Each structure stands twice: as structure tokens, then as C-alpha cells.
Amino acid sequence: MTHGMRADSHTPRPDGDGGPRDTAARYALLPLRIFLGVTFVYAGLDKLTDSAFLKDSGAGSIGDMMRAVRDSSAVPALVDMALESPVGFGYAIAFGELAVGIGTLLGLLTRIAALGGALISLSLWLTVSWAAEPYYYGNDLPYLMAWTPLILAGAPLLSVDAALRARRRRGTL
Numbered sequence: 001m002t003h004g005m006r007a008d009s010h011t012p013r014p015d016g017d018g019g020p021r022d023t024a025a026r027y028a029l030l031p032l033r034i035f036l037g038v039t040f041v042y043a044g045l046d047k048l049t050d051s052a053f054l055k056d057s058g059a060g061s062i063g064d065m066m067r068a069v070r071d072s073s074a075v076p077a078l079v080d081m082a083l084e085s086p087v088g089f090g091y092a093i094a095f096g097e098l099a100v101g102i103g104t105l106l107g108l109l110t111r112i113a114a115l116g117g118a119l120i121s122l123s124l125w126l127t128v129s130w131a132a133e134p135y136y137y138g139n140d141l142p143y144l145m146a147w148t149p150l151i152l153a154g155a156p157l158l159s160v161d162a163a164l165r166a167r168r169r170r171g172t173l
Contacts, residue, residue, distance in 0.1 A: 029153055033104055036146060040101030040117060047094035054090045062090035065128070072131035079127050096120055104150065107159020114150035121147060 047053050052060035063086035070079040082089040096116060103113030121144035129138030136142075155161050 026157055029149055029155070030158060032146060033107070033110075033150060033155060036114075036117060036143070036150070037101045037103075037105035039143075040097045040104065040120075042101075044094045044097035044099075044101060047090060047097070054087055054094075056086050062086045062093075069128050069131070073127040074130045075126045078123065082127075093120065104155075107155030107161050110155035110159060110161050111151055114147045114154075118144055118147035118151060 050060070052058060053062055055061040056063040058064065063083070066079050066082050066086055066089070070076055070083070073079050097120060100113050100117040100120065103109055104117065121140050125138065125140035125144055129140045132138030
């Protein structure tokens, strides 16, 4: 019995046309992109249409939520900054989520959209879900990690970015 490199292991072909495995690899980020895009569009719309959320105080308001998490957050100064104008902060988060979600779904400036999503998730993790115990009960940290592949790879297929890149290569843009 010899030990060495397996001859039957998959090696992608340089032209990217190596069959189902190459196709699966090329489309691997698409489900993540769709999930994050839809989730962030939904989250933004949910905030904008929730009459209680975009208020300074009251049950379900952004103001009361921020006051409740202030002392347990990792960065109380960030919460204090948001509390200077809780309604404005609520609108900023909602419109930020919408922009990130739409950019991600369309594949438009995908790396920038993903960075925005990661920053939103990071800020929510350090404030709202920081006190979750154990840490994996808070959902903002997994969202932060989920944005990382899209920051690194962008949207190479089925995206406005890919279409623009193809036009630049052909010299038509």
C-alpha cells in the first residue's frame, strides 16, 4: 500500500468547464447572497413599517430597546451615540439594511454592500446581542461571519457586477 496523492481527486480545470463540481463551486455563494439579501431587505422593511419601532419610547421602540441594552453592551458609547437620536438611528439602520439587501440581491457593488452588512451586524452584535449567553444564541455574530465570503469574493455570477465586468472586458463600457 502506498501513500500519496490520490489520482481520482477533483482538480478544477483552468477554463472552469470541469463539469458539475465546477458549476457547483461557481454558484456556491449564490444561496448565501440570496438569503442575506432577502433577510436584510425584509429587516429594513419590517423596521420602516413597524409604527412602534421608529419611536423614541414605548413598547417595541428603538429608544426603549437601546436603553435596555446600554449597560450590557460591549460598547456603551455606541449606544449612547444612537440614543442622541434614536428615531434617526432607527431610520439609518432600516435604510442601511435596505441598501445592503438590495445591493446584495442585485449583485451591485456587492463587496461594498457586504461590508455594509458586516458593519451593521458588527454594530448590532456589540450592542444589542452582546449579552446573549451563550454567545451563539445571539444571531448578529453568525450574520457578521456570513458576510465575510461576500466581502472576499463579491458576486462573480448572476449579478450587475459580473455584467459590468464582462462589458469592460469586451470594451463596450
